[in-house]
Amino acid sequence: MTLWFLRIVFLCVVIASTYFIALNPNIGNQTGAGMRLTVFMVSPLIMGAALVAIDVVWRRKNLHAIGGLFFGVLAGVAIGYVLGLTAQFLMDLFGVPQEVELFGEYRENPLPAMVRGLIMLGSIYLCASLVIQTKDDFRFIVPYIEFAKEIRGTRPMLLDTSVIIDGRIADVMGTRVVDAPLIIPRFVLAELHTISDSNDSLKRNRGRRGLDVLRSLQNNRQVELTIVDFRIRAVEQADGVDNKLVELAAHLGAKVMTTDYNLNKVAQLRGVNVVNLNDLANALKPVVLPGEQLNVKIIKPGEEAGQGVGYLDDGTMVVVEHGRDHIGEEVQISITSTLQTSAGKMIFGRLPGAPARTPPRRSQPSQS
Numbered sequence: 001m002t003l004w005f006l007r008i009v010f011l012c013v014v015i016a017s018t019y020f021i022a023l024n025p026n027i028g029n030q031t032g033a034g035m036r037l038t039v040f041m042v043s044p045l046i047m048g049a050a051l052v053a054i055d056v057v058w059r060r061k062n063l064h065a066i067g068g069l070f071f072g073v074l075a076g077v078a079i080g081y082v083l084g085l086t087a088q089f090l091m092d093l094f095g096v097p098q099e100v101e102l103f104g105e106y107r108e109n110p111l112p113a114m115v116r117g118l119i120m121l122g123s124i125y126l127c128a129s130l131v132i133q134t135k136d137d138f139r140f141i142v143p144y145i146e147f148a149k150e151i152r153g154t155r156p157m158l159l160d161t162s163v164i165i166d167g168r169i170a171d172v173m174g175t176r177v178v179d180a181p182l183i184i185p186r187f188v189l190a191e192l193h194t195i196s197d198s199n200d201s202l203k204r205n206r207g208r209r210g211l212d213v214l215r216s217l218q219n220n221r222q223v224e225l226t227i228v229d230f231r232i233r234a235v236e237q238a239d240g241v242d243n244k245l246v247e248l249a250a251h252l253g254a255k256v257m258t259t260d261y262n263l264n265k266v267a268q269l270r271g272v273n274v275v276n277l278n279d280l281a282n283a284l285k286p287v288v289l290p291g292e293q294l295n296v297k298i299i300k301p302g303e304e305a306g307q308g309v310g311y312l313d314d315g316t317m318v319v320v321e322h323g324r325d326h327i328g329e330e331v332q333i334s335i336t337s338t339l340q341t342s343a344g345k346m347i348f349g350r351l352p353g354a355p356a357r358t359p360p361r362r363s364q365p366s367q368s
Contacts, residue, residue: 010048010051010052011048011049011052014047014048015048069128069131071131072124072127072128072129072130072131073124073127073128075127075131076120076123076124076125076126076127076128077120077123077124079123079127080119080120080121080122080123080124081120083119083123084115084116084119084120087112087115087116087119088112088116091111091112091115096109096111096112097109098112154179154180154181155180155253155254155255155273156180156181156182156183156252156254156255157178157180157181157182157183157254157255157256157257157275158183158184158185158245158248158249158252158254158255158256158257159182159183159184159188159257159258160188160241160242160245160256160257160258160260160263161188161191161192161195161210161241162258162259162260162263163257163258163259163277164184164188164192164210164213164214165192165195165206165207165209165210165213166259166277167209167210167213168277168281169213169217169257169277170213170216170217170220172277172280173217173220173222173223174220174222174223176222178275180255181224181225181226182217182223182224182225182226183226183227183228183252183254184214184225184226184227184228185227185228185229185230185244185245185248186227186228186229187241187244187245188241188245189214189227191241192207192210192211192214193207193211194207195207195210196208196210196211230248230251232247232248232251234247234251235247235248235251242260242262242263242266243266245263246263246266246267246270246272249267249272249273250270250271250272255272255273255274255275256272256273256274256275257274257275257276257277258274258275258276258277259276259277259278264276281314282345284314285314285316285345286312286314288335288338288347289335290335290336290337290338291334291335292334292335293332293333293334293335294318294332294333294334294335294347294349295330295331295332295333296310296311296312296318296320296330296331296333296349297310297328297329297330297331298310298320298323298324298326298327298328298329298330298331299311299327299328300327301324301327302319302320302323302324305324306321306322306323306324306325307319307320307321307322307323307324308320308322308323308324308325308326308327309323310323312347316345316346316347317345317346317347318333318346318347318348318349319346319347319348319349320333320349320350320351321336321348321349321350321351322350322351323351326351331351332352333349333350333351333352334349334350334351334352335347335348335349336348336349336350
């Protein structure tokens with residue numbers, strides 16, 4: 001809406017300006033009324049409408065492409081000016097006449113001006129074309145000049161498909177623990193659409209949940225979420241979504257948030273910073289020490305005789321010695337030890353008055 005308002009204001013300013021120019025009596029002394037209306041009012045209005053039409057039709061604007069084009073034009077003008085002066089010097093050196101006879105009269109020779117004009121247009125075209133075709137090979141602050149980037153402040157964070165489908169990212173961003181701007185590449189969004197349209201009902205539900213998570217992030221005003229479509233040669237040539245994501249993160253100097261173990265390892269090999277949401281969740285689990293008291297509800301029997309099993313709010317398994325007779329009850333236990341396994345942390349405890357027992361090492365209770 002704001003963009004359309006800007007376009008309408010622009011056209012109104014063009015109409016008003018050309019109207020007052022057309023009414024200028026000084027201009028009327030030189031041209032007739034019809035010519036004055038055509039040249040000073042209709043022509044600028046057509047040019048303004050054409051500019052607005054180009055702006056409306058050209059929807060996928062790329063700031064890198066526009067910046068590269070602008071720099072190419074400036075470089076072309078500078079180079080063309082120098083080459084034009086050189087050409088003029090050479091023409092003077094070889095005696096190209098300043099005036100020639102045209103239609104029976106001596107007039108200024110148009111050849112030097114034509115040569116300078118062609119050199120200027122050719123320089124602009126070649127410089128703009130070169131910059132646009134090669135801009136993605138450079139990470140620049142001043143266009144086309146690469147610096148060793150010193151990134152300060154919060155780096156943007158690229159989300160992969162797994163962390164979006166996982167869903168916990170919406171709750172994490174809602175707590176404002178992570179305040180980095182989030183970037184969703186188009187190829188990640190396309191993969192989500194593909195999963196949501198899968199014939200497998202499980203994959204389809206996972207894909208739709210990921211789209212719901214993205215919608216939730218977009219509706220959260222505290223989250224800066226951007227969906228981008230960078231045309232970068234290294235990214236387009238990479239195979240698979242994971243490799244594309246790593247290439248894009250390396251190009252932008254961004255981090256990658258994921259729950260995929262393999263993507264985590266590949267990104268680390270490429271020197272890309274990775275935030276694994278599972279590691280973050282494990283780091284936020286409460287730390288308990290032997291001898292502390294803990295309230296837990298026993299919900300099922302354990303694998304060893306007399307054991308009961310309960311879970312904390314974060315999913316941590318608690319094995320209670322002599323707790324089988326208290327299934328369905330919330331009891332207070334004394335922690336005896338903790339054990340870190342590949343499936344997560346396990347806590348062992350016992351009821352007050354029950355004898356302490358060393359947790360078994362050969363067999364461990366299932367966490368399912």
